[in-house]
Amino acid sequence: MSTQGKIRAVTTYRLTEMKEKGEKISMLTAYDYSMARILDEAGIDVILCGDSAANVMAGYETTIPMTLEQMIYHGRSVKRAVKRALVVVDLPFGTYQGNSRRALASAIRIMKETEADAIKLEGGAEVIDSVNRILSAGIPVMGHLGLTPQSINKFGTYTVRAREQDEADKLFNDAILLQDAGCFAIVLEKIPAALGTMVARELKIPMIGIGGGNGVDGQVLVIHDMLGITNEFSPRFLRRYADLYSVMSGAVQQYISDVKSGDFPNEKEQY
Numbered sequence: 440m441s442t443q444g445k446i447r448a449v450t451t452y453r454l455t456e457m458k459e460k461g462e463k464i465s466m467l468t469a470y471d472y473s474m475a476r477i478l479d480e481a482g483i484d485v486i487l488c489g490d491s492a493a494n495v496m497a498g499y500e501t502t503i504p505m506t507l508e509q510m511i512y513h514g515r516s517v518k519r520a521v522k523r524a525l526v527v528v529d530l531p532f533g534t535y536q537g538n539s540r541r542a543l544a545s546a547i548r549i550m551k552e553t554e555a556d557a558i559k560l561e562g563g564a565e566v567i568d569s570v571n572r573i574l575s576a577g578i579p580v581m582g583h584l585g586l587t588p589q590s591i592n593k594f595g596t597y598t599v600r601a602r603e604q605d606e607a608d609k610l611f612n613d614a615i616l617l618q619d620a621g622c623f624a625i626v627l628e629k630i631p632a633a634l635g636t637m638v639a640r641e642l643k644i645p646m647i648g649i650g651g652g653n654g655v656d657g658q659v660l661v662i663h664d665m666l667g668i669t670n671e672f673s674p675r676f677l678r679r680y681a682d683l684y685s686v687m688s689g690a691v692q693q694y695i696s697d698v699k700s701g702d703f704p705n706e707k708e709q710y
């Protein structure tokens with residue numbers, strides 16, 4: 440809150456300020472209005488409408504099938520709920536790689552149709568033409584390096600990235616490239632903590648980790664994982680803050696039982 444009691448919205452500038460002051464940045468995913476409202480009112484700094492919606496909302500194995508239309512639908516629902524947090528929407532696979540004009544057109548659709556604050560895309564040197572063109576239109580870009588799920592078919596595994604020196608060097612150079620292009624922050628996914636710390640120390644823009652260790656400038660988790668709505672996914676970097684699968688399943692079982700027994704609705708629950 441500001442001194443006049445008005446909400447001070449989180450901006451890309453504010454994130455840089457937070458890094459300079461050593462204030463950690465909190466970020467979580469959301470894909471719908473109700474969840475985004477809970478996160479925003481709880482005080483989260485950044486809400487990512489990620490293409491992990493493919494996994495947790497649509498039940499796909501990978502993020503590859505996600506379409507621009509689907510991301511726009513989710514992004515718009517999230518943005519409608521948010522008053523304070525910075526809202527970032529993922530550009531899905533196939534909407535920005537290898538064609539910077541198409542990338543700009545995709546980013547413009549996200550910005551106009553969702554009213555999000557920024558877009559995120561995966562990769563470094565391979566997508567730098569797209570990054571430059573999107574930035575030239577005044578659209579803020581968040582990068583994403585390390586494990587980049589849209590390239591899962593190239594990696595063939597979800598294991599930790601950049602353990603080898605060559606890949607660590609490429610990641611560092613890509614981070615510099617994205618920073619120099621004008622990206623405002625970078626997600627570092629599933630890399631050794633020492634590498635995350637080094638990159639965060641050397642770069643001016645915030646590094647947000649997911650499995651990137653404690654030495655980066657902020658953390659992001661997929662909301663369904665940290666709330667324990669998903670229970671089959673347990674990577675080492677994940678801390679579960681609730682067991683909502685059990686809570687929700689228990690509530691549904693109780694409801695079924697109450698309906699079957701005739702206990703619901705009772706006298707006060709009818710007209």
Ligand code: KIV
Nearest residue numbers: 468489490491626659
């Ligand atoms: O799509 C997503 O949820 C993401 C996070 C894992 C950072 O990109």
